[in-house]
Amino acid sequence: MEISVRLIDLTAMHPRLLWDDIIAATVIVLTNTSISPPFPFVLAVQELPGFGSDLLQFIIDPIGVSSEYVNRLRRTYEPSRLVELAAIAITGLGLYHGGGHEIRDIALRGSGADYLVDEQNHLLEIAGRSRRSDFGVAWQQRWQRLAGRIDGGFYVCVVEFETLSGRLVFRM
Amino acid sequence: MATARSPVSDMLMTVKSQELQRGMLAEMRNDHTGAARHFLAVAHLELVLADDYMQAGQADLALRSHLSAASCFWRAYHSDQARALFATLLQQYPMQAPIIRQTLAELERDYPKTDE
Numbered sequence: 001m002e003i004s005v006r007l008i009d010l011t012a013m014h015p016r017l018l019w020d021d022i023i024a025a026t027v028i029v030l031t032n033t034s035i036s037p038p039f040p041f042v043l044a045v046q047e048l049p050g051f052g053s054d055l056l057q058f059i060i061d062p063i064g065v066s067s068e069y070v071n072r073l074r075r076t077y078e079p080s081r082l083v084e085l086a087a088i089a090i091t092g093l094g095l096y097h098g099g100g101h102e103i104r105d106i107a108l109r110g111s112g113a114d115y116l117v118d119e120q121n122h123l124l125e126i127a128g129r130s131r132r133s134d135f136g137v138a139w140q141q142r143w144q145r146l147a148g149r150i151d152g153g154f155y156v157c158v159v160e161f162e163t164l165s166g167r168l169v170f171r172m
Numbered sequence: 173m174a175t176a177r178s179p180v181s182d183m184l185m186t187v188k189s190q191e192l193q194r195g196m197l198a199e200m201r202n203d204h205t206g207a208a209r210h211f212l213a214v215a216h217l218e219l220v221l222a223d224d225y226m227q228a229g230q231a232d233l234a235l236r237s238h239l240s241a242a243s244c245f246w247r248a249y250h251s252d253q254a255r256a257l258f259a260t261l262l263q264q265y266p267m268q269a270p271i272i273r274q275t276l277a278e279l280e281r282d283y284p285k286t287d288e
Contacts, residue, residue: 076199081200108243
């Protein structure tokens with residue numbers, strides 16, 4: 001399923017979070033791939049509540065993001081942090097277009113996850129990698145960590161910015 | 173017709189979440205002073221939320237807010253206040269002692285310098 005999206009719309013998709021830095025970081029990371037905008041990104045989603053499984057082929061438009069702000073942010077965060085932030089944006093797009101799910105809060109420290117999704121407070125763990133080769137290990141670590149600790153449902157999303165792809169899975 | 177009011181303020185929860193996010197972003201920028209300021213704000217907001225959850229009979233969410241408050245006091249370099257809150261929680265929630273101790277242990281490991 002091909003979906004055209006604007007990064008700035010994340011503020012409406014997940015209105016409880018702050019998105020300025022995350023959106024600008026995403027523009028930096030996607031621009032570093034040398035691909036001209038709009039940026040393609042393929043996210044495989046599996047078993048999302050109310051949606052199911054599909055291949056979400058995003059066409060990501062960075063319109064509306066201040067280049068001045070982007071340049072300032074480029075000097076503020078280390079590259080690995082920018083990738084972490086960009087992964088949050090991709091996850092936010094996947095959750096919204098994969099069943100209308102909303103990131104509502106930050107997860108409790110020690111829970112093994114990063115965010116809480118929907119009113120059910122499902123845990124969400126996110127990881128971003130700059131290289132495709134690091135994807136598998138990152139996925140296994142996140143999945144096993146949550147699967148071993150959580151009784152209820154949880155989401156794991158891992159994305160990589162070499163081939164611009166990722167995976168978002170829900171497990172009840 | 174009167175509408176039902178939630179005993180827990182949605183606006184307060186949103187402000188708390190965004191302050192927590194500001195603290196985490198400041199940490200990512202290595203702005204420790206800024207991060208501490210935001211975490212201290214979150215700690216106090218979580219204490220208010222915990223009380224609201226208790227009054228609403230939502231003990232599990234009250235514990236979550238209390239744990240978050242203690243964690244944020246710790247990350248704001250108020251470790252004495254954090255330890256006192258952890259001690260109180262261990263008395264109030266003896267059945268939840270493992271998660272309370274685990275949270276404290278992770279803070280001691282990840283944030284060893286917590287002098288005020």
